[in-house]
Amino acid sequence: MPQTMMAVVKAESKPGAEVREVKVPEIGLTDVLVKVSVASVCGTDLHIYNWDPWAQHRIHPPLIPGHEFCGTVAAVGAEVTSVKEGDFVSAEMHVACGKCLQCRTGEAHICQHVSIIGVDENGAFAEYVSIPESNIWKLDSAIPQEYASILDPLGNAVHTVLAGEIAAKSCAITGCGPIGLFAIAVARACGATQVFAIEVNQYRRCVAQQMKADYVLDPATQDVRQMVREATAGTGVDVVLEMAGHPDAIRTGFDILRRGGRMSLLGIPSKPIQLDFADDIIFRGITVQGISGRRMYQTWYQMTALLKAGKLDLHPVITDRIAMRDFSQGMERLNSGQASKVLLYPNGSRY
Amino acid sequence: MPQTMMAVVKAESKPGAEVREVKVPEIGLTDVLVKVSVASVCGTDLHIYNWDPWAQHRIHPPLIPGHEFCGTVAAVGAEVTSVKEGDFVSAEMHVACGKCLQCRTGEAHICQHVSIIGVDENGAFAEYVSIPESNIWKLDSAIPQEYASILDPLGNAVHTVLAGEIAAKSCAITGCGPIGLFAIAVARACGATQVFAIEVNQYRRCVAQQMKADYVLDPATQDVRQMVREATAGTGVDVVLEMAGHPDAIRTGFDILRRGGRMSLLGIPSKPIQLDFADDIIFRGITVQGISGRRMYQTWYQMTALLKAGKLDLHPVITDRIAMRDFSQGMERLNSGQASKVLLYPNGSRY
Amino acid sequence: MPQTMMAVVKAESKPGAEVREVKVPEIGLTDVLVKVSVASVCGTDLHIYNWDPWAQHRIHPPLIPGHEFCGTVAAVGAEVTSVKEGDFVSAEMHVACGKCLQCRTGEAHICQHVSIIGVDENGAFAEYVSIPESNIWKLDSAIPQEYASILDPLGNAVHTVLAGEIAAKSCAITGCGPIGLFAIAVARACGATQVFAIEVNQYRRCVAQQMKADYVLDPATQDVRQMVREATAGTGVDVVLEMAGHPDAIRTGFDILRRGGRMSLLGIPSKPIQLDFADDIIFRGITVQGISGRRMYQTWYQMTALLKAGKLDLHPVITDRIAMRDFSQGMERLNSGQASKVLLYPNGSRY
Amino acid sequence: MPQTMMAVVKAESKPGAEVREVKVPEIGLTDVLVKVSVASVCGTDLHIYNWDPWAQHRIHPPLIPGHEFCGTVAAVGAEVTSVKEGDFVSAEMHVACGKCLQCRTGEAHICQHVSIIGVDENGAFAEYVSIPESNIWKLDSAIPQEYASILDPLGNAVHTVLAGEIAAKSCAITGCGPIGLFAIAVARACGATQVFAIEVNQYRRCVAQQMKADYVLDPATQDVRQMVREATAGTGVDVVLEMAGHPDAIRTGFDILRRGGRMSLLGIPSKPIQLDFADDIIFRGITVQGISGRRMYQTWYQMTALLKAGKLDLHPVITDRIAMRDFSQGMERLNSGQASKVLLYPNGSRY
Numbered sequence A, B, C, D: 001m002p003q004t005m006m007a008v009v010k011a012e013s014k015p016g017a018e019v020r021e022v023k024v025p026e027i028g029l030t031d032v033l034v035k036v037s038v039a040s041v042c043g044t045d046l047h048i049y050n051w052d053p054w055a056q057h058r059i060h061p062p063l064i065p066g067h068e069f070c071g072t073v074a075a076v077g078a079e080v081t082s083v084k085e086g087d088f089v090s091a092e093m094h095v096a097c098g099k100c101l102q103c104r105t106g107e108a109h110i111c112q113h114v115s116i117i118g119v120d121e122n123g124a125f126a127e128y129v130s131i132p133e134s135n136i137w138k139l140d141s142a143i144p145q146e147y148a149s150i151l152d153p154l155g156n157a158v159h160t161v162l163a164g165e166i167a168a169k170s171c172a173i174t175g176c177g178p179i180g181l182f183a184i185a186v187a188r189a190c191g192a193t194q195v196f197a198i199e200v201n202q203y204r205r206c207v208a209q210q211m212k213a214d215y216v217l218d219p220a221t222q223d224v225r226q227m228v229r230e231a232t233a234g235t236g237v238d239v240v241l242e243m244a245g246h247p248d249a250i251r252t253g254f255d256i257l258r259r260g261g262r263m264s265l266l267g268i269p270s271k272p273i274q275l276d277f278a279d280d281i282i283f284r285g286i287t288v289q290g291i292s293g294r295r296m297y298q299t300w301y302q303m304t305a306l307l308k309a310g311k312l313d314l315h316p317v318i319t320d321r322i323a324m325r326d327f328s329q330g331m332e333r334l335n336s337g338q339a340s341k342v343l344l345y346p347n348g349s350r351y
Helices: A043-050 A053-058 A151-161 A178-189 A202-210 A224-231 A247-256 A277-282 A298-308 A324-335 B043-050 B053-058 B151-161 B178-189 B202-210 B224-231 B247-256 B277-282 B298-308 B324-335 C043-050 C053-058 C151-161 C178-189 C202-210 C224-231 C247-256 C277-282 C298-308 C324-335 D043-050 D053-058 D151-161 D178-189 D202-210 D224-231 D247-256 D277-282 D298-308 D324-335
Strands: A004-009 A018-023 A031-040 A069-076 A088-091 A128-132 A136-138 A170-174 A194-198 A215-217 A237-242 A257-265 A273-275 A287-290 A318-323 A341-345 B004-009 B018-023 B031-040 B069-076 B088-091 B128-132 B136-138 B170-174 B194-198 B215-217 B237-242 B257-265 B273-275 B287-290 B318-323 B341-345 C004-009 C018-023 C031-040 C069-076 C088-091 C128-132 C136-138 C170-174 C194-198 C215-217 C237-242 C257-265 C273-275 C287-290 C318-323 C341-345 D004-009 D018-023 D031-040 D069-076 D088-091 D128-132 D136-138 D170-174 D194-198 D215-217 D237-242 D257-265 D273-275 D287-290 D318-323 D341-345
Touching: A004 A324, A018 A324, A031 A088, A043 A053, A043 A324, A069 A128, A151 A178, A151 A298, A170 A178, A170 A247, A178 A194, A178 A202, A178 A237, A194 A224, A194 A247, A202 A215, A215 A224, A224 A247, A237 A247, A247 A257, A247 A273, A257 B277, A273 A277, A277 B257, A277 B287, A287 B277, A318 A324, A324 A341, B004 B324, B018 B324, B031 B088, B043 B053, B043 B324, B069 B128, B151 B178, B151 B298, B170 B178, B170 B247, B178 B194, B178 B202, B178 B237, B194 B224, B194 B247, B202 B215, B215 B224, B224 B247, B237 B247, B247 B257, B247 B273, B273 B277, B318 B324, B324 B341, C004 C324, C018 C324, C031 C088, C043 C053, C043 C324, C069 C128, C151 C178, C151 C298, C170 C178, C170 C247, C178 C194, C178 C202, C178 C237, C194 C224, C194 C247, C202 C215, C215 C224, C224 C247, C237 C247, C247 C257, C247 C273, C257 D277, C273 C277, C277 D257, C277 D287, C287 D277, C318 C324, C324 C341, D004 D324, D018 D324, D031 D088, D043 D053, D043 D324, D069 D128, D151 D178, D151 D298, D170 D178, D170 D247, D178 D194, D178 D202, D178 D237, D194 D224, D194 D247, D202 D215, D215 D224, D224 D247, D237 D247, D247 D257, D247 D273, D273 D277, D318 D324, D324 D341
Parallel strands: A170 A194, A170 A237, A194 A215, A237 A257, A257 A287, A318 A341, B170 B194, B170 B237, B194 B215, B237 B257, B257 B287, B318 B341, C170 C194, C170 C237, C194 C215, C237 C257, C257 C287, C318 C341, D170 D194, D170 D237, D194 D215, D237 D257, D257 D287, D318 D341
Antiparallel strands: A004 A018, A031 A069, A031 A128, A031 A341, A069 A088, A088 A136, A273 B273, A287 B287, B004 B018, B031 B069, B031 B128, B031 B341, B069 B088, B088 B136, C004 C018, C031 C069, C031 C128, C031 C341, C069 C088, C088 C136, C273 D273, C287 D287, D004 D018, D031 D069, D031 D128, D031 D341, D069 D088, D088 D136
């Protein structure tokens, strides 16, 4: 085992990040040290890189970011029993306290005292990462490495789609970032009979098309409300999966949702939203759900099962594969708005 | 059967209403003519009386208002089979189309083409009212007439309380108009273990006390957030039943709701509300439900069962009993803010 | 409109049936007369034809059987508003009373006073059939006529599969008659990630293969328990859909179901079954559901949506297409055990 | 801390048990040593005492039985953080593995690898008992010690009653052992509007009366089916809570359950039961649930909340309070059929 490793480090409270040599993390009795095979970049990492107001408020440098990855077990603490050296794994990066009401009643994804690896503690943009055994997810070798590195955002999509009935339902996805794009595949695989993808960015609409959404709509140039109404016999869609976090997308979502429909919110608006509770929610008997993280560990079982069964083709979403040392280039690709999922390889020659 | 009857008539597009003689309604083959024993005044009737903007927009005089009542069957159409002359009845006043998706999938309370008796058609502030057989609710004689006349708003409360789990839960009711007050009784009867009643009006807080809320709080003078936090071990309440429709009450409701909690909205805000979707709903995994009307007819079975079992003491909410000819006096009592439920007796000498 | 028509008639209390001329049914004010395009034969029709003990007990000749069909509206009663002459329709043949607790709470499929067209009243093995407007299901022209004629059994499959969670679940179907075969397609379309089809009849296993079950197992020659255990990492399947009604299949179903799993029973055993409540249900926290008919009309919306979206390939199940006048030949085909779904064409030259 | 303690010991594979001096249990890093204040006797303990076939198969002497108790923390392992010396506690005695699918998806009560303290390991019929921190339940001092000692069976009742809707429902409890009796109180507190208690033993019927069941029926002398039918307008009860485990009680339960009703099974039959799946479950759309243990830890939150709110009066069920050294006398009381809950005090002088 080496003493040092290369890692992406957010060293200072300003934009940017650097790749440099740091110590390999130490592990406790119940921790697992994972050698990272592939890591993947989330919008959160971009916020940290760009050092936007959210990041300035939440992040305390120095920090190794990164919370999407897969790898092989390099070492285990003395009390670890569920995995051993060489096992292929990923991990849930929300570390729940295990003792609050939510944790003790099957709702650990909204733990009162959660800590996030890659946000609150050093993460996976490195050659090695330390993870508590409780959060390790052992993977079947049938699951491709590329998919194994994006289970965190795929899990967001699975959690959102399966937070209510989806089979034989019409569904609109507002916002086609990576999670929205994954949601198209998940909704289709789980029996959604009409999938509307609504997105202003042309590049993303193009990927949504490749993900086989039934309708790909541009709210800037098309009358989305009218088109959905016609395609649903005037009723509206059964389910809206809100993944944009933008007021216009949320507005559209409520407008096209049918009476008694489900509005599942995953996208994070940066400021308060105005809503007409009377007409948007109450008279129409709408249910609005806040979706956060992934259910521990029901969502993980679900997405593993879907992937093993070959039910999800996610390739169109993976647009960039680069060496981790070229991290900043990946960030710029994302800032351009012309990339979707960027994979990082710590061992740059492997990909 | 007389040819004419006394009725409250909203005759013109201006404030007020008059009591005058009109023709007894005719009934069709599938209708039931009910002789009204007691009718009850809803906030909606007050809007119509006061001729506020909502009423100006929605109501087309002349109209006999009134949608809360009980009575005895006076005559039935030729095809009516489920009730007969002399039966003691009330009615669901939302007449659903029966043919839309919502109606055909057990969600008739949010029918796409609903018509409301007492709002869209002549209602129950009269000696007789005509009701389609489908909407008649036959009553057990064990249910007191006074309670039978308020099943519509009681049903709103039952629908809201039972729209999710309530047994062994803590619950806050924001707004103690009649429906909020009923909700206290229903929540207690269905196993809520802490009931917080939150209300700015002192008179209403006093009734909430009589309804046996565990905590009756005044948000104008008390630190509601802190008090709820302390009483719930820092967790917040499991359920908020929003019955005020006021931005401050809604704000308080979200603030005191625990992660993963249920926010059931019944109160109708008069204008859009600002909400921080990220912190109020998404990160906390909150579920927000719009509640409208009563489930047809599950809510009716539920409230009948609760009443027959003697589980609900609603007397404190019934504050006024007057002859129907004194309708305007009842309206002024309500406008004073010092009355809760006002009962009207068409046959003034009976009460 | 002709005065007479050809129909299959169960004329006497003995095996067999005859095709003969009868009067075209009259319709009431709220009825719809449908000209049958295609009808389909159910196991129930075979019981009636073979005059087995169930039929002797339940059927009162003379009767026109048949409860699976599609056709075009030939005439409508004066009060019918939702369809008109020429519309393409099928129908729910369970006519619910509309007045019992189950009917009034969204559970009409288990109405206390149901009457079944084709069992209790004259059915669809005829050129014309009369159906109450409430039970007519208007069809999109995008749905193929062959599929439109089998919505009744397809609905049984959809009802069973969607009676609980199925997405990302493993599922075993015990018994591959037509409904079991349909269930394979429905489960796959709705995201089941492992589908085990278990069936003793080789012909049916062959069709199950064509329906793309992941595993097709013969309990007579294979160790089904062991194979399911291995394929599910020792856990057992999440869901069993019991469609055989045979004690051995039910026994197998309980043995392979995981702790906390769902056992949905549709197949009708002909006599009582012995069950070890302690080990089969209680200690393992199993949920057993009785499934009857189709939900009115949620199931109809669901299957229509799945068919319109092209999610279901049902062709392998349709094995015979014959003229209605050759009804008895169709029955013999079914008695041979080498046919699955037999379609009847009243206008013999059309198919 | 003493080195030895008095304990009830099942020393040999034969009927009976002895009270003798044994070593105080040692605790590991994550364990809690509890000084037992009160323990309570379960039917399981009686099986062990009587050495019936189940006990002969399951129990491996020597064993200290006992899995219902409360006490104060006497010592904690070095890694324990959630309780400290002197805290008032009880415990969930099903120790789940934490790593199987059921444990990782919120269903730890049906863990694949559960171990039960007091059955598989030394239990609470002693002055001290060792419990893993994960299973300790810290108690509010508002909860009386007597109630705190019976949370295990009370939890069975709460789990069963709340395994589906109960508010505004009619419900029958078949079998009035302690858990059945508790269920009467819980069902009433959670809004059941008719509670039928059905029990052959006169003594138990008498206690059921004290628990305020609405109807207490003797199936040996009364026509239970007819009486339930009349009291429910011919419909049957919405919910049956089966707590007898006897074939006759189960038969009665199915007979009185309404179409679409819920049958929750907790009582453990000693041998297989015959059931007419067609008429008992399928055609009637019944849901049958196996109930085991208590949900970890939702049930514990629920019962704690109900007790703290004073919603449950359980005193009639607690019939005997004896010194633990008189254990055998308590067993004989239970064998007599004239006692319900027997409490044991390790410190005999305290009660």
